[in-house]
Amino acid sequence: MITLLLSVxxxxxxxxxxxxxxxxxxxxxxxxxxxxxxxxxTWISSVAEADSIVQTYPWMPSLxxxxxxxxxxxxxxxxxxxxGIGTFIVWYASDYLKHHPDLGRFYFWLLLFMFAMxxxxxxxxxxxxxxxxxxTSITSYMLIGFNHxxxxxxxxxxxxxxVTVGGGLVLMTxxxxxxxxxxxxxxxxxxQQPINESxxxxxxxxxxxxxAFTKSAQFPFHFWLPNAMAAPTPxxxxxxxxxxxxxxxxxxxxxxxxxxxxxxxxxxxxxxGTATMFIGAWLAWCSTDIKKVFAYTTVMALxxxxxLLGIGSDYALVAFVCYLLGHSLxxxxxxxxxxxxxxxxxxxxxxxxxxxRSKMPxxxxxxxxxxxxxxxxxxxxxxxxxxxxxxxxxxxxxxxISAIFLSSVLVSAVAIVVVVKPFFGKQMNGDSNVHESSIxxxxxxxxxxxxxxxxxxxxxxxxxALVNATLASVSPDSINTTLKLFPGINTALGLSFLSLIMxxxxxxxxxxxxxxxxxxxxxxxxxxxxxxxxxxxDGIASFAGWQTRVIQNGRLGSYMTVLILATLLPVAWVxxxxxxxxxxxxxxxxxxxxxxxxxxxxSSTAFAxxxxxxxxxxxSLGALGFSVALIFVHFSAPDLGITQVLVETxxxxxxxxxxxxxxxxxRYSSTSEVVKDATVALFxxxxxxxxxxxxxxVQWSPAISSYFIDNSYELGKGRNxxxxxxxxxxxxxxxxxxxxxxxxxxxxxxxxxxKGHRHD
Amino acid sequence: xxxxHKSARTDSLIxxxxxxxxxxxxxxxxxxxxLRGHDEPGGGFxxxxxxxxxxxxxxxxFGHSALERLVRVSPKDILAVGLLLGLLATVPSxxxxxxxxxxxxxxxxxxxxxxxxxxxxxxxxGVYLTVIGTLLTILMSLAEQLWEEQ
Numbered sequence: 078m079i080t081l082l083l084s085v086x087x088x089x090x091x092x093x094x095x096x097x098x099x100x101x102x103x104x105x106x107x108x109x110x111x112x113x114x115x116x117x118x119t120w121i122s123s124v125a126e127a128d129s130i131v132q133t134y135p136w137m138p139s140l141x142x143x144x145x146x147x148x149x150x151x152x153x154x155x156x157x158x159x160x161g162i163g164t165f166i167v168w169y170a171s172d173y174l175k176h177h178p179d180l181g182r183f184y185f186w187l188l189l190f191m192f193a194m195x196x197x198x199x200x201x202x203x204x205x206x207x208x209x210x211x212x213t214s215i216t217s218y219m220l221i222g223f224n225h226x227x228x229x230x231x232x233x234x235x236x237x238x239x240v241t242v243g244g245g246l247v248l249m250t251x252x253x254x255x256x257x258x259x260x261x262x263x264x265x266x267x268x269q270q271p272i273n274e275s276x277x278x279x280x281x282x283x284x285x286x287x288x289a290f291t292k293s294a295q296f297p298f299h300f301w302l303p304n305a306m307a308a309p310t311p312x313x314x315x316x317x318x319x320x321x322x323x324x325x326x327x328x329x330x331x332x333x334x335x336x337x338x339x340x341x342x343x344x345x346x347x348x349x350g351t352a353t354m355f356i357g358a359w360l361a362w363c364s365t366d367i368k369k370v371f372a373y374t375t376v377m378a379l380x381x382x383x384x385l386l387g388i389g390s391d392y393a394l395v396a397f398v399c400y401l402l403g404h405s406l407x408x409x410x411x412x413x414x415x416x417x418x419x420x421x422x423x424x425x426x427x428x429x430x431x432x433x434r435s436k437m438p439x440x441x442x443x444x445x446x447x448x449x450x451x452x453x454x455x456x457x458x459x460x461x462x463x464x465x466x467x468x469x470x471x472x473x474x475x476x477x478i479s480a481i482f483l484s485s486v487l488v489s490a491v492a493i494v495v496v497v498k499p500f501f502g503k504q505m506n507g508d509s510n511v512h513e514s515s516i517x518x519x520x521x522x523x524x525x526x527x528x529x530x531x532x533x534x535x536x537x538x539x540x541x542a543l544v545n546a547t548l549a550s551v552s553p554d555s556i557n558t559t560l561k562l563f564p565g566i567n568t569a570l571g572l573s574f575l576s577l578i579m580x581x582x583x584x585x586x587x588x589x590x591x592x593x594x595x596x597x598x599x600x601x602x603x604x605x606x607x608x609x610x611x612x613x614x615d616g617i618a619s620f621a622g623w624q625t626r627v628i629q630n631g632r633l634g635s636y637m638t639v640l641i642l643a644t645l646l647p648v649a650w651v652x653x654x655x656x657x658x659x660x661x662x663x664x665x666x667x668x669x670x671x672x673x674x675x676x677x678x679x680s681s682t683a684f685a686x687x688x689x690x691x692x693x694x695x696x697s698l699g700a701l702g703f704s705v706a707l708i709f710v711h712f713s714a715p716d717l718g719i720t721q722v723l724v725e726t727x728x729x730x731x732x733x734x735x736x737x738x739x740x741x742x743x744r745y746s747s748t749s750e751v752v753k754d755a756t757v758a759l760f761x762x763x764x765x766x767x768x769x770x771x772x773x774x775v776q777w778s779p780a781i782s783s784y785f786i787d788n789s790y791e792l793g794k795g796r797n798x799x800x801x802x803x804x805x806x807x808x809x810x811x812x813x814x815x816x817x818x819x820x821x822x823x824x825x826x827x828x829x830x831x832k833g834h835r836h837d
Numbered sequence: 838x839x840x841x842h843k844s845a846r847t848d849s850l851i852x853x854x855x856x857x858x859x860x861x862x863x864x865x866x867x868x869x870x871x872l873r874g875h876d877e878p879g880g881g882f883x884x885x886x887x888x889x890x891x892x893x894x895x896x897x898x899f900g901h902s903a904l905e906r907l908v909r910v911s912p913k914d915i916l917a918v919g920l921l922l923g924l925l926a927t928v929p930s931x932x933x934x935x936x937x938x939x940x941x942x943x944x945x946x947x948x949x950x951x952x953x954x955x956x957x958x959x960x961x962x963g964v965y966l967t968v969i970g971t972l973l974t975i976l977m978s979l980a981e982q983l984w985e986e987q
Contacts, residue, residue, distance in 0.1 A: 715878040716878050716879075716880065716883065719878060719879075719883050720882060720883055720886065723883065723886035723887060723890060724886065726890055727886065727889060727890060727893060727972065730890075730893045730897070730976075731975065731976070731979070734976070734979050734980060734983065734984075735979060735983065737983065737984075738983050793875075793940075793957075794875070794942060794953060794955075795875035795876055796875075796876040796877075797874060797875055797876055797877060797878060797879070797880070799880075800874045800875055800879070800880040800961075801875065803880065803881075803882070804880070804881065804957050804960050804961050804964070805940055805957050808926075808927075808938060808957075808960060809938060811923075811960075811964065812923055812924070812927070812960075815919065815920060815923055815963070815964055815967040815968075816920065818967055818968065818971045819916050819920055819967060819970070819971060821971065821975075822913075822916060822970065822971040822972075822974040822975055823913075823974070825974070825975050825978060825979070826913070826974050826975075826978045829978040829979060829981065829982045830978070832982055833981075833982055
């Protein structure tokens with residue numbers, strides 16, 4: 078299984094170079110998914126017998142991390158769909174984007190997406206699945222925004238990215254919770270032994286559902302999918318109809334055996350699924366751009382699939398599998414046809430297209446077949462799916478079946494419009510360029526729809542090859558049904574017929590409805606979830622601007638204040654909490670010269686702060702340093718004292734050197750600012766002193782100084798203990814310190830050199 | 838004396854004359870501090886600081902071009918040699934089978950005196966040179982940029 082993934086990955090990375098070298102090589106890339114498709118076909122029998130295959134590659138055995146893959150009916154179905162449809166998409170793109178300069182880059186992202194999607198469906202580990210999930214979002218972003226010079230493309234690609242990645246963040250939280258409460262991150266184990274009771278279960282379910290809903294464009298996250306139509310058509314046909322958007326549905330199906338008994342899970346799926354289904358159908362009816370129409374019918378289909386999972390009855394699950402397969406086949410084909418029409422007629426607007434039948438006969442026939450499948454009419458496989466859908470709906474509540482009925486009315490109407498409008502009627506203006514689509518553009522729809530036809534006429538084929546195995550992985554109990562093209566006269570058939578009739582009636586009113594469609598669009602623009610998305614993004618941007626203006630306003634003083642307070646407030650709190658206020662001994666017993674040192678230090682500090690002369694300020698800081706040296710000497714630390722004196726001298730010299738260029742001190746701060754700064758400074762000094770005083774009496778281990786005193790001459794052969802520590806006992810630290818000195822010197826040197834260059 | 842006169846930076850005769858006398862003495866003193874550091878107060882850091890102080894004095898008296906001429910090598914080279922010596926001091930012990938960075942001592946008697954040579958001394962000299970190199974780099978780059986040179 079890992080060869081599957083790695084070969085696609087390798088192809089993705091090689092693509093840009095190969096195509097740059099020889100453009101015509103592009104269409105041969107289709108052989109890669111085709112080869113993988115054939116390879117995956119060999120797994121059909123093994124999956125049918127063994128129920129599921131798990132392959133594990135140890136990755137970090139010490140941490141118990143391994144790369145594990147799960148191949149069962151559900152994942153095999155998806156693998157075949159991804160590679161099969163992918164073959165045609167790659168071939169299609171080689172012709173559709175023939176003249177595009179960035180073809181290599183396109184193939185890179187497309188193949189990388191295929192890699193990610195394949196990884197997603199065969200992954201057995203929750204975290205690995207999540208990584209592939211996010212990778213599909215990223216590749217989708219790059220592909221939607223492929224025409225990156227168009228601002229509209231970029232904006233819509235970003236929208237798709239934010240919605241799916243935001244959902245991904247929620248999903249990750251849900252996965253981590255799931256892994257924690259189940260005790261394992263391995264999917265196959267979680268599904269076999271699902272957790273029924275846990276205080277975190279509801280939260281986990283909600284989080285995972287939100288993640289799946291964002292990816293599969295359920296209401297209220299549906300708005301990114303039609304906007305993703307800004308992508309080139311091959312992308313829409315592949316990602317946003319047949320594969321990527323199904324990832325959420327895939328996840329829900331994968332977890333179905335574990336969670337379908339939870340009412341939270343199944344009810345949410347039913348409610349949101351129904352809403353999405355109806356809204357998708359309605360908006361498809363309202364749209365005029367062919368690709369948008371198909372996008373909304375995809376939303377409808379995704380809602381239907383979610384709804385079916387929510388219903389969860391035997392009929393519903395069989396319906397789920399058939400509808401999934403049927404939809405992938407016809408939707409990818411329809412998108413490819415739409416691309417062909419766009420390519421030759423130059424527009425996708427249904428109000429403008431007409432009379433293409435004579436110039437594009439093959440496209441016309443294929444579109445008819447595709448529309449039959451969309452509307453769910455015999456003898457297409459889509460009919461079987463729709464019948465099962467109605468059957469399942471009849472087994473559920475009244476509002477479910479009504480919603481299904483109304484949606485199918487609208488979809489039938491849409492299917493009729495999509496066939497009639499572009500192809501019948503008088504010839505378009507400026508149709509000299511209209512030509513039949515080339516073979517690469519037509520091959521996909523022809524083959525996929527023929528497959529749909531074949532499956533419709535001989536459903537046993539689909540059943541044995543794909544449906545049974547998929548059912549086994551989705552359903553907790555085993556289901557035995559046989560798919561029949563004509564299951565007999567029953568309510569479902571009647572409803573189907575009725576919806577078709579009503580669809581024809583509704584379709585005839587398409588043109589007059591345009592007026593109302595535009596009015597409704599204006600209203601919904603302000604109230605829709607998409608408007609909410611834009612408001613949210615604007616809100617984040619303005620908050621970021623405000624926060625930056627306040628905290629990072631360019632003034633050194635405020636940066637220091639923020640740093641000091643952010644560091645020392647928590648320290649102060651912990652200190653007060655654990656140790657309390659520092660207490661001083663009641664008697665301050667200092668000798669005269671100790672008092673002298675205190676006075677010296679305090680007065681030089683005060684003078685440094687108050688004085689107006691910069692040189693005086695520097696000198697008094699130097700005086701402060703010298704009085705610290707006095708303290709060292711007083712406590713018998715000659716080395717420290719000498720070092721302090723020398724360092725202080727050099728500091729003063731350096732400061733004088735630098736400050737000669739700085740203008741004289743001026744009063745920049747108002748009195749209130751001075752008070753504020755003084756408070757912060759006093760606070761910092763007090764907290765730090767308190768920390769030192771609290772730390773002095775703490776002794777966790779015996780003092781190390783006795784060791785040094787004993788061994789300094791024995792081992793270090795020196796009587797100056799400080800020096801022996803520096804260059805012998807702790808020489809490694811000193812080595813690090815001299816490197817730090819060197820880095821500081823080089824930093825100053827480069828800063829000064831840069832300054833010099835700028836002046837030139 | 839005259840070549841120093843030409844590049845004098847300050848008008849103070851006392852500073853200039855004093856510097857010319859103090860500089861060599863201070864440099865010798867810094868070496869003295871370096872070598873006595875193991876048994877008496879002193880050592881690599883202190884010696885380096887004293888030497889840098891001497892050079893800083895010269896810088897103030899005569900300007901940075903004069904200092905460049907006095908210290909004929911580039912300060913960054915001094916810095917690099919110091920770091921190299923510090924690193925080299927860690928190596929010999931490995932050849933003798935001890936752990937990395939173990940001190941090795943060689944005691945040589947010159948007449949009545951016992952001179953103790955060691956890798957520790959090499960390390961200390963490395964520290965000394967690094968400190969001088971650091972401070973010279975800083976001083977000279979600051980002075981070059983911030984002072985108008987005649």
